[in-house]
Amino acid sequence: xxxxxxxxxxxxxxxxxxxxxxxxxxxxxxxxxxxxxxxxxxxxxxxxxxxxxxxxxxxxxxxxxxxxxxxxxxxxxxxxxxxxxxxxxxxxxxxxxxxxxxxxxxxxxxxxxxxxxxxxxxxxxxxxxxxxxxxxxxxxxxxxxxxxxxxx
Numbered sequence: 001x002x003x004x005x006x007x008x009x010x011x012x013x014x015x016x017x018x019x020x021x022x023x024x025x026x027x028x029x030x031x032x033x034x035x036x037x038x039x040x041x042x043x044x045x046x047x048x049x050x051x052x053x054x055x056x057x058x059x060x061x062x063x064x065x066x067x068x069x070x071x072x073x074x075x076x077x078x079x080x081x082x083x084x085x086x087x088x089x090x091x092x093x094x095x096x097x098x099x100x101x102x103x104x105x106x107x108x109x110x111x112x113x114x115x116x117x118x119x120x121x122x123x124x125x126x127x128x129x130x131x132x133x134x135x136x137x138x139x140x141x142x143x144x145x146x147x148x149x150x151x152x
Contacts, residue, residue: 002059004140006133009053010111013095017048051096054111056131058140063119065109065129072097074109080121084141085149086134087118093128100128117141120149 021044024037053068063081066073093100095110110116110130117137119127131137142148 002057004058007055013051017044083147083149
């Protein structure tokens with residue numbers, strides 16, 4: 001049982017996948033629909049399904065985040081989170097799952113918008129988990145005993 005559970009839908013990701021697919025269908029003639037088109041179709045549909053929604057949960061001694069089908073999934077034991085803070089990603093951070101270089105760099109896990117909660121782990125790793133409810137997520141982490149980083 002997770003006392004905090006919040007899902008955010010990636011409407012833009014869904015819309016872009018659908019638009020790209022529709023443009024391909026309009027541009028392609030039936031004779032052109034070859035194996036390569038089906039590969040592109042599969043990739044677009046898979047991206048739309050996987051990245052349609054990001055769910056974040058806090059409870060049972062951990063924070064977890066996962067995309068619509070339940071995969072990919074991240075689990076962080078709460079005792080491993082050194083601190084958490086509200087951040088705003090730049091448009092360069094984009095959406096999806098990827099590494100943002102920098103000193104230090106961090107992982108972005110996001111489906112929509114620019115608001116996120118940055119987790120600083122005791123190992124030194126950083127993750128930015130996108131959410132349209134950063135206050136609620138931080139409150140759940142605070143209640144679970146996670147230290148809040150000073151925002152400045």
